[in-house]
Amino acid sequence: MFQIDWFPIRLSFEVSFLATAVALVVGIALAWSLARLSFPGRDWLDSIITLPLILPPTVLGYYLLVVIGRQSRFGAIFESIFGFPLVFTKGAAVVAATIHALPLMVKSIRAAFEEVDDRLENAARTLGASEFRVFWTITIPLTRRSIQAAAILAFSRALGDFGVTIMVAGNIPGKTQTASVAIYDAVLAGNETYAAWLAAIISIVSIVVIYVTNRLNPSSKGKQS
Numbered sequence: 621m622f623q624i625d626w627f628p629i630r631l632s633f634e635v636s637f638l639a640t641a642v643a644l645v646v647g648i649a650l651a652w653s654l655a656r657l658s659f660p661g662r663d664w665l666d667s668i669i670t671l672p673l674i675l676p677p678t679v680l681g682y683y684l685l686v687v688i689g690r691q692s693r694f695g696a697i698f699e700s701i702f703g704f705p706l707v708f709t710k711g712a713a714v715v716a717a718t719i720h721a722l723p724l725m726v727k728s729i730r731a732a733f734e735e736v737d738d739r740l741e742n743a744a745r746t747l748g749a750s751e752f753r754v755f756w757t758i759t760i761p762l763t764r765r766s767i768q769a770a771a772i773l774a775f776s777r778a779l780g781d782f783g784v785t786i787m788v789a790g791n792i793p794g795k796t797q798t799a800s801v802a803i804y805d806a807v808l809a810g811n812e813t814y815a816a817w818l819a820a821i822i823s824i825v826s827i828v829v830i831y832v833t834n835r836l837n838p839s840s841k842g843k844q845s
Contacts, residue, residue, distance in 0.1 A: 624817050627794055628802035632822075635710065635798060636778040639717035643774050646718075647725030648767070652755070654726070655733035673723045677783020684719060684788050688712065713789035713796055717778035725774040732766035733759065769836040776829040780822065 653659075654666055672680050689695045690705045698706045706712050736759055744754045760767070782800040789796040791805060799818050806815035 624814065625802075628797050628799040628818065629821060631710070631713070631797065632779055632799040635713045635717050636775050638714045639721055639778040640771055640775040642714070642718045643721045643725045643778075644767075644771050647722055647729055647770070647774070650722075651726045651729035651733055652759075655730045669726050670723050672719055672784075677720070677781070678787060680719065681716065681784040681787025684716060684784060688715065688788065707788055708790040708792065708796060710789070710796060713785050713798060716784040716788050717781050720781045720784050721774035721778040724777050725770050728770035728773065729763065729767055732763040732770075736762050765836050769833045772829055772833050772836070776826055779825065 650665075650669060654662060654669075675683075685707065686692060687694060688698070688706050690699060690707060695706060706715070740762070741754050741758050744758050745751075749757070780800055781798075782804065785796075785798055786801050786804075789798075791797055791801050793802075793805075797805065799822055803815050803818045803822075806812070806818065
C-alpha cells in the first residue's frame with residue numbers, strides 16, 4: 621500500500637511560517653520607509669526589493685549562495701559562531717523563502733500605507749500622539765486587513781518556492797527536502813503517485829490561501845455574494 625512521506629509537507633509549512641514571520645517584520649519596516657520617508661536612493665532600494673520578483677529563481681539562488689555560502693564573509697562568520705555552515709540547512713531554506721516572499725509583502729503593505737488618509741494621522745499628532753503611537757493606533761489598525769492578506773500571499777509564495785531553495789538548501793531527504801523539491805525529485809524518479817499526492821496537497825492549500833486572501837482584501841468588501 622502506498623504511504624506518503626509527510627516530512628516534506630511538514631518542513632514546507634515550518635519554513636513558510638518562519639519565512640512569513642521574518643518577512644512580515646522586515647516588510648512592514650521597509651514598506652513604511654518607502655511609503656512615508658523621502659531619502660536618497662529610495663527608488664534604488666525599491667528596485668532591489670522588487671528584484672526577486674523579476675530574476676529567475678536560479679539566478680537569485682546563485683546570488684544568495686554567493687552571499688551566505690561557506691566562502692563568503694557572512695558564511696564564514698556564521699559558521700565560526702554556530703559551528704556549522706548555513707547553506708544546505710533548514711535555516712538556508714528559511715532565508716530562501718524569506719527573500720522570495722519579501723517583495724510581495726513590501727509591495728502590498730506599501731500600497732496599503734499609501735492609501736491611509738493622512739488627515740487621521742495628522743489629527744492624532746495634533747493631539748500629542750508620538751509617531752510610534754500614531755503608527756500602532758492609527759496606521760496599523762487601518763491597514764490590518766491588507767497586512768493580513770499580504771502575509772497570507774507571502775506564505776503561499778514561500779510555500780511554493782523551488783529554485784532558490786534548491787540552490788541554497790539543496791535536496792536532502794529528511795533534512796532540507798521541501799514539498800516542491802520532493803515533487804521534482806519524485807517525478808525524476810518516476811514516482812508519479814507520490815508526486816501527485818504532494819501536488820494535490822499544495823494545490824488545495826493554494827486554493828484556500830487565495831480564498832482567504834480574497835475575503836480579507838478590503839477592495840472586495842461589500843462585493844461578496
